[in-house]
Amino acid sequence: MKEMPSLDDLMLFLAVADNGGLAGAARLTGRSVPTLSRRMQQLERVLELVLFSRGKQGYILTAQGRVLRENLSEFQGIERDLRKVLEHGPRPQVRITAGSWTALFLAQNLPRFWNQTCAWVPDFMESTVPLDIARRGADIGLRNAPPEQPWLAGRRTRRVTYAVYARSIEVKGFLGLSERVRQTPSAKWVWDTYREDISITATNPRMLLDLACAGAGLVVLPCFVGETVQELQQIGERIEALSHEEWLVCHHEARHDRVIRDALDRLSELLCS
Amino acid sequence: MKEMPSLDDLMLFLAVADNGGLAGAARLTGRSVPTLSRRMQQLERVLELVLFSRGKQGYILTAQGRVLRENLSEFQGIERDLRKVLEHGPRPQVRITAGSWTALFLAQNLPRFWNQTCAWVPDFMESTVPLDIARRGADIGLRNAPPEQPWLAGRRTRRVTYAVYARSIEVKGFLGLSERVRQTPSAKWVWDTYREDISITATNPRMLLDLACAGAGLVVLPCFVGETVQELQQIGERIEALSHEEWLVCHHEARHDRVIRDALDRLSELLCS
DNA sequence: GGCATCTCTTTCATTTTTGAAAGTCTTCTC
DNA sequence: GAGAAGACTTTCAAAAATGAAAGAGATGCC
Numbered sequence: 217m218k219e220m221p222s223l224d225d226l227m228l229f230l231a232v233a234d235n236g237g238l239a240g241a242a243r244l245t246g247r248s249v250p251t252l253s254r255r256m257q258q259l260e261r262v263l264e265l266v267l268f269s270r271g272k273q274g275y276i277l278t279a280q281g282r283v284l285r286e287n288l289s290e291f292q293g294i295e296r297d298l299r300k301v302l303e304h305g306p307r308p309q310v311r312i313t314a315g316s317w318t319a320l321f322l323a324q325n326l327p328r329f330w331n332q333t334c335a336w337v338p339d340f341m342e343s344t345v346p347l348d349i350a351r352r353g354a355d356i357g358l359r360n361a362p363p364e365q366p367w368l369a370g371r372r373t374r375r376v377t378y379a380v381y382a383r384s385i386e387v388k389g390f391l392g393l394s395e396r397v398r399q400t401p402s403a404k405w406v407w408d409t410y411r412e413d414i415s416i417t418a419t420n421p422r423m424l425l426d427l428a429c430a431g432a433g434l435v436v437l438p439c440f441v442g443e444t445v446q447e448l449q450q451i452g453e454r455i456e457a458l459s460h461e462e463w464l465v466c467h468h469e470a471r472h473d474r475v476i477r478d479a480l481d482r483l484s485e486l487l488c489s
Numbered sequence: 490m491k492e493m494p495s496l497d498d499l500m501l502f503l504a505v506a507d508n509g510g511l512a513g514a515a516r517l518t519g520r521s522v523p524t525l526s527r528r529m530q531q532l533e534r535v536l537e538l539v540l541f542s543r544g545k546q547g548y549i550l551t552a553q554g555r556v557l558r559e560n561l562s563e564f565q566g567i568e569r570d571l572r573k574v575l576e577h578g579p580r581p582q583v584r585i586t587a588g589s590w591t592a593l594f595l596a597q598n599l600p601r602f603w604n605q606t607c608a609w610v611p612d613f614m615e616s617t618v619p620l621d622i623a624r625r626g627a628d629i630g631l632r633n634a635p636p637e638q639p640w641l642a643g644r645r646t647r648r649v650t651y652a653v654y655a656r657s658i659e660v661k662g663f664l665g666l667s668e669r670v671r672q673t674p675s676a677k678w679v680w681d682t683y684r685e686d687i688s689i690t691a692t693n694p695r696m697l698l699d700l701a702c703a704g705a706g707l708v709v710l711p712c713f714v715g716e717t718v719q720e721l722q723q724i725g726e727r728i729e730a731l732s733h734e735e736w737l738v739c740h741h742e743a744r745h746d747r748v749i750r751d752a753l754d755r756l757s758e759l760l761c762s
Numbered sequence: 763g764g765c766a767t768c769t770c771t772t773t774c775a776t777t778t779t780t781g782a783a784a785g786t787c788t789t790c791t792c
Numbered sequence: 793g794a795g796a797a798g799a800c801t802t803t804c805a806a807a808a809a810t811g812a813a814a815g816a817g818a819t820g821c822c
Contacts (some may be wrong), residue, residue: 220572232587238800248781253801263575269742271640273788274799278746279581279609279628289575294564295493300538303562308552336552355552367544367818444736475552511770521811523813526771528809547769640788 225259232256234287239276253426309339310479313349314358315400316421316461317438322358322483324444329482336475355476356483357371357465360401369471371464373410373487377401377439378458381448383431389415391424391433400460406436418445464485498532502540503565505529506558510547582612583752586622587631588673590711591735595631595756597717602755609748623741628749629756630738633674642744644737644753646760647713649754651675651731653724654715655736656704662688664697664706675731679709 231241232252242249256275260267267281277285314322319340322329329336341354349357349368362370392414393403403421407414418424428435429447430440436455442448464484470476504514511525516524529548533540540554551556587595592613595602603611614627622630622641635643665687666676674730676694682688689706691697701708702720709728715721737757743749 219574223500223567226571227496249620249800250782250802251780254779266745266747269746270789270800271740271742273640276742278743279583279748280746283579284575286579291567291571294496294567298564299493302557306556306559308556310552426813442497454640467542467544469544470550470551471538473551473553473640474539481507510768513767522770522809523772523812543770544818 218282221259221262225262226288226291227256227295228252228255229259230288231283232268232275233277233281236276243442272443286318307335307337307474310336310343311339311354312479312483313341313354313355313357315360317441318358320422320425321440325486329486334478334482336464336479338479351463355466355470355473357478358483358487359463359465360460361466362461362463367468368465369468371460373484376460376462378436378440379442379453380434380451380455381437381442381445382428382434382451383447384449385451387431387434389413389433390442391415391427391435392417393421393424394419401437401460402436405455405458431489441463494532494535498528498535499564500568501525502532502557503561505541505548506550506554509549512547563711567570572675580608580610581748583609583629583749584612584627585631585756586614586627586753588633590714591631593695594713595713598759602759606728607755609752611752613663619672622738628739628743628746628753630758631760632736632738633733633735635734636738640741641738641740644757645736646703646757649733649735650712651709651728652712652715652726653707653728654710654718654721655701655707655724656720657722658724660704660707662686662706664688664700664708665690666694666697667692674733675709675711676729695712 218295227247228241228247231245232238235241235244238249238252238256244251244295245252246256256268263284265280265284266278268275269278286289312322322340323340326338349355349363351482353440359370360376362372373454390406390410390413392398392406394417397419398404398407413434418427424439425445427433428437429445434451436458437445437448439450439454442450464480464487466476466480471480497655499520501514502518504518505511508514508517511522511529514520514584515522515525520528529541537559538553538557539551540557541548542551585595595611620637622628625712632643633649635645650714663679663683663686665671665679665683667690670692671677671680686707689700691700697708697712698714698718702712702718707724708720708721709731710718712723717724737753737760738750739753744753
């Protein structure tokens with residue numbers, strides 16, 4: 217055997233073999249009898265085997281043909297499997313990256329932008345560098361600034377403001393991120409502003425929130441987070457220096473993807489409300 | 490999804506998806522870039538899905554495209570499996586039917602007409618009505634007469650003669666086939682000729698031989714069987730009334746099957762020697 | 763900024779594939 | 793035994809698929 221036969225020709229072979237002739241197979245496959253005749257001849261030429269004996273009573277498998285037929289049995293179910301996959305396959309995932317606080321907000325407000333009837337399923341990804349979207353490792357990102365790269369499309373959503381929160385006004389000492397993970401503007405600002413007051417640190421922003429709830433210290437949070445936490449109360453004014461817009465970012469091409477467009481619209485509606 | 494996509498198109502889809510573009514896939518599949526471009530468009534049209542976002546940087550899977558790619562993973566191995574099957578698949582079987590005695594003869598003389606280097610494997614089938622070959626339920630038959638149907642080809646081989654055999658000349662009483670299975674000329678002849686002497690009967694011809702070897706009675710056997718059984722000796726003359734030619738029969742079309750032709754030639758050589 | 767290179771699409775002449783119709787042969791039916 | 797019905801193949805004109813070349817846009821390198 218020099219080259220691979222066409223998979224389509226093999227499917228036709230199965231039809232012919234199982235129907236004992238071209239006529240039945242033609243009806244079954246929607247192709248014409250002459251076409252099947254030629255395709256079977258071609259298949260035999262490619263495989264360098266004689267698959268049928270062509271009596272005037274019809275096509276009958278040769279010994280070699282029977283072997284091929286036998287080996288293709290499992291192959292036969294493929295068409296049905298494929299149909300099932302295409303009709304009832306899992307919903308496409310839309311990969312969403314966000315910072316810790318926005319991710320928390322999305323988690324808590326999931327029903328407001330997604331439900332079981334959606335044609336897609338969210339896949340929340342660990343937020344890392346902006347390259348994620350540019351390199352198509354993610355579909356949608358939530359950022360604190362518009363994208364710089366021209367091939368990324370940005371949509372401005374809500375304005376995010378920050379404030380200091382604590383379990384009570386008696387609480388003293390700030391909670392801060394460990395040095396290695398101190399990369400966000402708010403984390404840097406806390407460090408720069410309250411360095412002397414920072415006692416406990418953690419490597420995970422979510423941990424800071426849990427600590428604050430336990431009364432372990434003061435924490436700087438976006439208001440959209442702080443306001444929803446029962447255990448915490450806002451301490452002092454909002455921090456204007458940290459205020460920023462929130463941006464919904466995706467690859468320019470991806471906006472034409474029906475599924476991603478829907479996810480974008482729903483996220484946008486949530487964040488702008 | 491209205492209609493099934495071509496399996497070939499799906500293979501091309503896998504190539505494009507995994508290479509992140511048409512150029513690489515073209516190199517891999519041997520088709521030209523424009524062809525792949527059109528086939529992917531057609532696939533999307535048939536599936537009614539948008540599988541790729543076509544940026545100027547290349548083809549990138551959409552959310553829907555990723556789902557299809559995922560579901561086709563197992564499908565991917567098929568090409569390799571198929572190649573293996575086609576190259577190292579089992580040898581074709583040649584289905585041979587014969588009467589009990591001839592079957593026994595073939596079994597005992599297997600090395601004389603078949604060995605591991607043959608391109609085919611014998612499949613000895615229970616001998617039933619002549620329709621077996623006409624309806625292609627078997628490939629080669631050994632018969633005691635030339636075929637009557639014009640679409641069966643016959644080849645005369647050896648002349649078969651019969652005689653009475655027993656463990657010793659002292660043995661009395663004939664062994665015969667039970668009435669229901671008494672269909673062969675020799676079985677009928679024994680019944681007609683020695684009815685009064687028949688004591689033990691069996692439904693299986695092979696059983697008669699075993700009984701005779703045990704000294705249970707006289708049995709009528711083809712000489713080609715009787716002569717090879719150590720325990721038995723010929724009693725009296727050959728029975729001319731039962732003498733007949735042995736015919737190698739196959740479907741007329743099947744003679745053009747390379748594999749069956751080889752089997753025919755080898756059997757013929759054995760039976761004519 | 764400019765030039766080379768990469769991507770995919772479009773165009774177009776050529777090749778291939780297709781199916782209706784006609785042809786051939788066999789089998790079935792009366 | 794003639795006619796009808798069935799099988800497959802051949803013929804041939806129309807339709808579809810193909811790939812080289814050209815076009816268009818993005819990227820990368822210097």
